[in-house]
Amino acid sequence: MTQKRTSKRDHLVEVAQKLFYREGIKGTGIDAVLEHAGVAKRTLYNHFKSKDELVIATLHRRDQEFIDMIKAGIRKFEPKQPGEKRFAGVLAFFDVIDEWTRSRQFSGCMFINASAEYLRKEDPIHAVCALHKKLVIQLLEELLVPVKPVNSRALAEQLAILADGAIVNAHTTNISDAALIAKSIAEILLNNEESNT
Amino acid sequence: MTQKRTSKRDHLVEVAQKLFYREGIKGTGIDAVLEHAGVAKRTLYNHFKSKDELVIATLHRRDQEFIDMIKAGIRKFEPKQPGEKRFAGVLAFFDVIDEWTRSRQFSGCMFINASAEYLRKEDPIHAVCALHKKLVIQLLEELLVPVKPVNSRALAEQLAILADGAIVNAHTTNISDAALIAKSIAEILLNNEESNT
DNA sequence: TTTTGTGTATACTGATCTGTATACAGACGA
DNA sequence: TCGTCTGTATACAGATCAGTATACACAAAA
Numbered sequence: 001m002t003q004k005r006t007s008k009r010d011h012l013v014e015v016a017q018k019l020f021y022r023e024g025i026k027g028t029g030i031d032a033v034l035e036h037a038g039v040a041k042r043t044l045y046n047h048f049k050s051k052d053e054l055v056i057a058t059l060h061r062r063d064q065e066f067i068d069m070i071k072a073g074i075r076k077f078e079p080k081q082p083g084e085k086r087f088a089g090v091l092a093f094f095d096v097i098d099e100w101t102r103s104r105q106f107s108g109c110m111f112i113n114a115s116a117e118y119l120r121k122e123d124p125i126h127a128v129c130a131l132h133k134k135l136v137i138q139l140l141e142e143l144l145v146p147v148k149p150v151n152s153r154a155l156a157e158q159l160a161i162l163a164d165g166a167i168v169n170a171h172t173t174n175i176s177d178a179a180l181i182a183k184s185i186a187e188i189l190l191n192n193e194e195s196n197t
Numbered sequence: 198m199t200q201k202r203t204s205k206r207d208h209l210v211e212v213a214q215k216l217f218y219r220e221g222i223k224g225t226g227i228d229a230v231l232e233h234a235g236v237a238k239r240t241l242y243n244h245f246k247s248k249d250e251l252v253i254a255t256l257h258r259r260d261q262e263f264i265d266m267i268k269a270g271i272r273k274f275e276p277k278q279p280g281e282k283r284f285a286g287v288l289a290f291f292d293v294i295d296e297w298t299r300s301r302q303f304s305g306c307m308f309i310n311a312s313a314e315y316l317r318k319e320d321p322i323h324a325v326c327a328l329h330k331k332l333v334i335q336l337l338e339e340l341l342v343p344v345k346p347v348n349s350r351a352l353a354e355q356l357a358i359l360a361d362g363a364i365v366n367a368h369t370t371n372i373s374d375a376a377l378i379a380k381s382i383a384e385i386l387l388n389n390e391e392s393n394t
Numbered sequence: 395t396t397t398t399g400t401g402t403a404t405a406c407t408g409a410t411c412t413g414t415a416t417a418c419a420g421a422c423g424a
Numbered sequence: 425t426c427g428t429c430t431g432t433a434t435a436c437a438g439a440t441c442a443g444t445a446t447a448c449a450c451a452a453a454a
Binding site for chain 1: 221223304308313315351354365369370372382
């Protein structure tokens, strides 16, 4: 019952997330979500009071999914990094991005895309995207712990800029190895950091 | 007459561009464009056979406007760059991006935003965005001529990734100095290039 | 057994969307 | 002066949008 309830809700969020990512948020009508989910309209509006609320739920779900993907990917790629072991975590991060951008379903970063559809910074949807980016920077800072950089926040921000640049370029242009380019720059930054200590 | 004709057309494109950038493309109805332009609907559809065609016209206009902004900005910022004079052009480029991202009307890169609304690579609108990014890379390559890099195309792509990362971060997050961070990384890349020659 | 919660199905509202149709006005060139 | 071009104004078609209303089904719990 309560189980059923959350399962319906989760199912809606899961389906909506997929559609929003593939077709865009404004490009996906509520009816399309209902059809793909096999759920009645009333049910959706029992769980969410508006489309925007559903959108925010999908973004939170994607946030968790993305973090999980990164962490799992790092466990996979970290051991394969040559060179300095303290850099392996960060470098593996870019391998994950690389693998992701090459995947068949890749359509850019869902948060960058959502920000582009909801442009105003005051928009709650835009705010969720900003929050996600903050969390990614935090994750990068954790990966930087073994590196012991002078200013780990600043370095994490640099890496975040590299990652976003790679993701955007992989999506809009045909530069398929954007993430590896970003990785090579990250390597330079890490080595530069090294020389400062 | 022919003059009047092109002036109506240009006026429509100018108004539409402003609205598309501020409110998003799918967030802007044809009627809003007509109202702001003070033009009859029939006139619009005499010049453009669909909204998509109008969108593409605005993107081409923005493409030119952007290139002009960059070139004018470089003329302004290039003389102010300290250090190696051969790097001044590229570094000035990032100062222009910095000034732009801080401007009041800044709402991200219109092409990244459009790509996010028209996600499929086969979409003509998406294709125009890809073309724009290619032109920016070409511009960066020109700026790299005095640097005489080993592989100017590769370096230009690195710089493009930095620029896009800065633009995206300035828009979605609250990292207001993203462009200056990107600039500092660019400086490292230029110096690294130097040590290879 | 009756109430309550959660669901389905379907029709509807009212707004908005892109694009077309119709009728008319003014300017310019032949 | 007569067409042609370019524009305006307005109404409309037909689709789709988010969200509501209504009526009903089923299951579990009191």
